Structures are given as C-alpha cells and as structure tokens.
Amino acid sequence: MKEKELKQLQEKEQYDVKYIAELREYWNIYFYALINEIFTGIAINLGMTTKEAYRLAKSKPSDLKKANFFKSIFNKFKKIFKYKIPKFRYKEKLYDKQKPIKEKQWKKFNKYLDNYWSNYAKKASEDITIKAHELGKQTTEFRKKKKPYKNKSLYQVNFEQYENEMPSSLIEAYKKYDFSNAEKNILNKQFSSIAMYVTETGTKIQEAIRQQIQTGIENNKSPIEIASDLYWNVEKNENLVNKYTSETLRKDWNRISSTEIATIYESGILAPYEAQSMKSLKDPSFAQYFIFTGGSCPWCQAHQGSLVRLVPVDIVTNTTNDSLSSMGIKDPNTDIAIWIGKNNIGYKETKNIHEWRICTPAHPYNVATLQPIDLKNEWYNPKTGDVEKRQKKQKFVPKQIDYTQKTKEEKEWRKPTFIGENLVRFNNNIYEGVDQEDYNKKLEEHRKNPQLPIPVNKNSPAYKRIFIVEKNKK
Numbered sequence: 068m069k070e071k072e073l074k075q076l077q078e079k080e081q082y083d084v085k086y087i088a089e090l091r092e093y094w095n096i097y098f099y100a101l102i103n104e105i106f107t108g109i110a111i112n113l114g115m116t117t118k119e120a121y122r123l124a125k126s127k128p129s130d131l132k133k134a135n136f137f138k139s140i141f142n143k144f145k146k147i148f149k150y151k152i153p154k155f156r157y158k159e160k161l162y163d164k165q166k167p168i169k170e171k172q173w174k175k176f177n178k179y180l181d182n183y184w185s186n187y188a189k190k191a192s193e194d195i196t197i198k199a200h201e202l203g204k205q206t207t208e209f210r211k212k213k214k215p216y217k218n219k220s221l222y223q224v225n226f227e228q229y230e231n232e233m234p235s236s237l238i239e240a241y242k243k244y245d246f247s248n249a250e251k252n253i254l255n256k257q258f259s260s261i262a263m264y265v266t267e268t269g270t271k272i273q274e275a276i277r278q279q280i281q282t283g284i285e286n287n288k289s290p291i292e293i294a295s296d297l298y299w300n301v302e303k304n305e306n307l308v309n310k311y312t313s314e315t316l317r318k319d320w321n322r323i324s325s326t327e328i329a330t331i332y333e334s335g336i337l338a339p340y341e342a343q344s345m346k347s348l349k350d351p352s353f354a355q356y357f358i359f360t361g362g363s364c365p366w367c368q369a370h371q372g373s374l375v376r377l378v379p380v381d382i383v384t385n386t387t388n389d390s391l392s393s394m395g396i397k398d399p400n401t402d403i404a405i406w407i408g409k410n411n412i413g414y415k416e417t418k419n420i421h422e423w424r425i426c427t428p429a430h431p432y433n434v435a436t437l438q439p440i441d442l443k444n445e446w447y448n449p450k451t452g453d454v455e456k457r458q459k460k461q462k463f464v465p466k467q468i469d470y471t472q473k474t475k476e477e478k479e480w481r482k483p484t485f486i487g488e489n490l491v492r493f494n495n496n497i498y499e500g501v502d503q504e505d506y507n508k509k510l511e512e513h514r515k516n517p518q519l520p521i522p523v524n525k526n527s528p529a530y531k532r533i534f535i536v537e538k539n540k541k
C-alpha cells in the first residue's frame with residue numbers, strides 16, 4: 068500500500084464512542100464556522116453583497132453544503148455549548164487599486180482579527196479541552212462499572228453525570244473536582260499546547276488574507292475573484308496557493324483538533340490510575356495494565372491487543388525509551404511502558420522506518436484507546452476488539468447431588484482417621500507426620516509422585532490439627 072493511501076485511511080478513523088465523537092465534531096465545525104465567517108466578512112469588505120458572500124462560502128461545487136448546515140449542528144449541541152458566530156465586519160477598506168494598503172493598515176487589521184479570534188476560538192477551545200478530559204475520566208468510570216457507554220451522547224453524559232453543568236474552564240473544574248497536582252500539570256501543559264495551535268491558526272488566517280489580497284491586486288484580479296480564491300482555490304498550484312484558502316485552513320484545523328482531542332481524552336482515561344501506578348513501583352500487585360484497542364488503519368490493526376503497563380509520568384526521565392526494564396521495572400507480562408502524555412511526535416513510520424510506539428493517539432486523527440485489563444479475570448477478545456471477562460471453563464454436565472456426603476458414614480469417613488503409625492486419612496487425602504529434618508526430602512518426593520502421602524511437619528500447626536486431636540480422642 069502506498070503511503071498516501073495509508074494516510075487517507077488514518078484520516079478516516081472515527082470514534083465508536085458517541086460522546087467523544089460528538090465533541091470532536093463540534094470543535095471542528097465551530098472552527099469551520101468561525102473561519103468561514105471571517106472569510107465572508109473579507110468578501111463583503113472587498114465589495115460583495117452579504118448575500119453573495121455567504122452564497123460563495125456555501126457553494127463549492129464539489130462539496131455542496133446546505134444553507135442551514137451549521138445551524139443544524141449547532142442546534143444539536145445548543146444545550147451544551149452557547150458559543151455564537153458573531154459577525155466579522157472590518158470597516159476599513161482592504162482593497163484599493165489606486166492606493167496599495169500600507170503596513171500600518173495591515174497591523175490594524177491584524178489586531179482586529181486577533182481580537183475576534185482569541186475571544187471566540189480560545190474560549191471554546193478551553194471549554195473543549197476540559198470536557199475532553201472529563202469525558203476520558205467518565206469512560207474509565209463506565210468501564211470500571213461495566214456499564215454500556217459507547218452509545219451515550221454528549222448531551223446524555225452532561226445530563227446524567229453532571230446535571231447539565233459540565234465544567235467549561237480549567238479553573239472551574241479545579242474548584243469543583245479533585246485534581247491531583249500531577250493531573251493539573253499535565254492538563255495545563257496540554258491546554259497551553261492547544262492555545263498555541265489556536266494562535267498559529269489565527270496567524271495563518273492573517274497570512275492567507277493578506278497574501279490573497281496582495282497577489283490579487285498585483286494580478287489585476289477583481290474583488291470577487293479574490294474573494295473566491297480565498298474560499299476555494301482548488302485548481303491552483305496545490306503546494307503554493309492552496310495554503311491560503313479557507314478550505315486548507317479548515318483541513319489543517321481538523322487534523323490538529325482530532326489529534327489534540329484524542330490526546331486529552333486518553334489522558335483523562337489514564338489519570339485515575341496515576342496514583343496506583345506509583346504504588347506499583349513498590350508493590351507489583353498494583354501494576355495496572357492496558358490493551359491497545361481501536362483505530363482502523365493498518366498500523367492500528369497490526370498493534371491491537373498489545374499489552375502495556377502504566378508508569379507514573381514523574382519517573383519517565385527519558386521519553387525516547389519506553390522499555391520497562393530500562394526504568395528498572397522487571398515485569399513478567401510486558402516490557403512496554405506507557406505514561407500520560409506519551410506520544411509519537413517526531414517519530415517516523417514509513418515502509419522502511421518503523422518508529423511509532425504504542426500510545427494513544429499513535430498518529431494524527433487516531434482514535435485508538437487504551438483499555439484497562441485485569442490479567443487474572445479478563446482477556447482481549449480479537450473478535451470484538453474489546454477487553455472482556457474471562458469465561459470460566461464449564462463442562463456441560465448437570466451438577467450431581469452428592470447424597471453420600473449426607474450419610475453419617477460418609478461424614479465419619481471424611482474426618483481425620485489414623486490408618487497407620489504416622490498416617491492419617493482426612494478429606495480423602497492421606498497425610499504423613501514427619502520430623503522437621505525429613506520434611507523437605509519428603510515434600511520433594513511427594514511432588515515427584517503425588518500418590519505418596521502428603522508430608523506434614525510435626526512442628527507445624529497443621530500437624531496439631533490433623534494428628535494430635537484425633538490421637539487424643541482415640
């Protein structure tokens with residue numbers, strides 16, 4: 068398979084958990100609408116009527132969107148998000164054939180755009196960040212309680228788990244709920260990386276508008292042509308001009324938001340286990356394991372079912388090495404460590420180079436998820452792609468009632484009974500009382516040949532229980 072095809076398959080990955088899929092959809096659509104509104108405002112600034120400008124935004128021939136496309140989506144989420152798409156109307160003319168726009172004027176325009184962008188895009192992004200994290204924690208709760216959760220909508224989770232008041236900012240969440248310092252650190256770090264992406268996208272929008280208007284004026288284009296180029300510059304040189312269309316900006320944002328939301332959601336899934344993973348360093352019985360599940364691209368499919376163990380993020384000094392033994396942890400079940408925030412940024416995966424590691428998300432647009440597993444009682448079922456309870460092996464023979472046990476004789480027979488010098492029959496087993504110095508040798512013999520009596524050390528409490536009581540009775 069070609070690399071381009073692989074990338075396309077990765078882009079197509081979709082969540083099978085409804086509430087996180089919906090959050091991802093909302094973020095993507097809200098940004099799309101904001102970018103669209105800015106570009107529409109520019110088209111109006113260039114001289115188009117409002118009607119023409121909106122029609123242009125909606126009518127790309129290859130991807131026809133209905134007039135109420137945004138409206139229906141925003142309606143779906145109106146109980147959760149109240150973010151508006153305010154009009155973007157910059158008053159000073161950005162297009163004048165006689166007088167090219169001066170640097171000073173661009174700066175003024177950029178400020179106006181900055182203001183609009185940080186007011187709406189940043190606020191919504193913080194809201195979505197904290198919600199994605201909370202949803203991850205809810206997923207952990209649902210999984211622990213073995214509750215079906217995949218078909219729950221964002222609306223349902225907000226209503227059922229938060230009484231319609233899911234936090235919408237980090238400060239609000241920190242006040243309302245218990246966050247460990249480690250968890251706060253991680254979440255703050257993740258939000259600042261998101262804030263950086265939001266700023267970057269704003270800068271790209273500024274660049275796009277300036278570039279298109281300037282090249283348009285230089286090439287004697289009409290204002291309508293320039294406006295059209297801003298939306299859909301599909302037929303032009305892909306690498307150069309397409310960088311500056313609303314469609315490219317939106318696609319870029321889709322990649323960023325899908326990957327970032329997965330990062331935060333998965334951190335939310337792991338966060339409730341962080342304290343336990345710290346304990347497991349001293350007591351391995353606390354070790355928490357996870358199975359890499361989900362994702363539909365060939366890379367994900369090849370890695371589904373991989374077993375990993377969570378380590379506290381504080382002990383990871385070298386993020387390029389994810390081997391448990393390199394961290395001084397000997398684990399009989401796996402050598403792959405994961406920690407909150409582990410990612411593949413900067414790692415290559417091509418036909419010949421294989422650097423991607425097990426983490427979630429493992430690649431852009433990835434929807435793979437780490438499912439906790441209790442190795443004793445659960446297993447990964449490759450058919451369903453889920454961690455499931457181990458079925459106890461049962462023979463399909465009707466259970467027989469043991470009548471014999473009810474008889475007096477049987478009861479007597481099961482009591483400890485001397486059958487030789489140092490031999491006692493008890494519960495269908497034969498025990499031999501042995502001196503301490505012979506015990507190990509006898510035990511060894513018994514292990515090799517289970518037909519021999521079970522040795523009991525004469526100095527042990529068990530000996531008293533089995534041998535002494537009965538002897539006295541006799």
Ligand SMILES: [Zn+2]
Pocket residue numbers: 077080362363364365366367368430433434
């Ligand atoms: Zn994948």
